[in-house]
Amino acid sequence: MSKDNAQRPHGAAKVHFPADRFPYGSEARFHMHHAHLFASDIDATVAFYQKWFDGKVMWDGSYGGSRNVFMRIGIGALHFYSQGPREHGRNAIHHLGMQVVGLEDLYERMKTDGVELRNPIRKADGSSYLMLEAPDGVLWELFEPGIGRDPTVLRYYGLEALADRADQ
Structure with a gap:
């Protein structure tokens, strides 16, 4: 079973994706998911968000060569890198995360349209x-979780069916 992309982005052809790729039972292909922040002292940072905002650690592990902590705050999410901010003028925000269904399709359309894509x-x-620099230097991580991720992480991303398959 697949879902049509009813809300087709500009220039997108009608494409079908498997229903289990859509998070939270939604038909939307794109979801603003998280801000990823630098943390000079990740343990102190996590403790701060737990103490003051009832943050709940959903995953703590290595990803992309660095310790990462994924935290829920209400229905929102923050991710933390175990690295200090690189520039004081840019503050502690590293990037914003957008969960995508059909990342390869989006990448090819952006590439065809002349969007500057520094890396594949x-x-x-x-x-x-895919890391993408938007206007004004806003750095976005466009990501599509896959079956190889830890089932806990897949559930965190709202992909219950994929998590159940990964558990088997």
């Missing part, structure tokens, strides 16, 4: 991601 899609643990 990267693959890790069955997932794919």
Whole structure:
């Protein structure tokens, strides 16, 4: 079973994707998911968000060569890198995350349209991601979780059916 992309982005052809790729039972292909922040002292940072905002650590592990902590705050999410901010003028925000269904399709359309893409899609643990600089230097991680990720992480991304398959 697949879903049509009813809300087709500008210039997108009608494309079908498997229903289990759509998070939270939604038919939308794109979801603003998280801000990823630098953390000079990741343990102190996590403790701060737990203490003051009832943050709940959903995953703590290595990804992309660095310790990462994925945290839920209400229905929102923050991710933390175990690295200090690189520039004081840019503050502690590293990037914003956008969960995507059909990342390769989006990448090809952006490439065809002349969007500056510094790197190809990267693959890790069955997932794919692409870093994209938007206007005003806003850095976005466009990502599509895959079956190779830990089932806990897949559930965190709203992909229950994929997580159930990964558990088997």
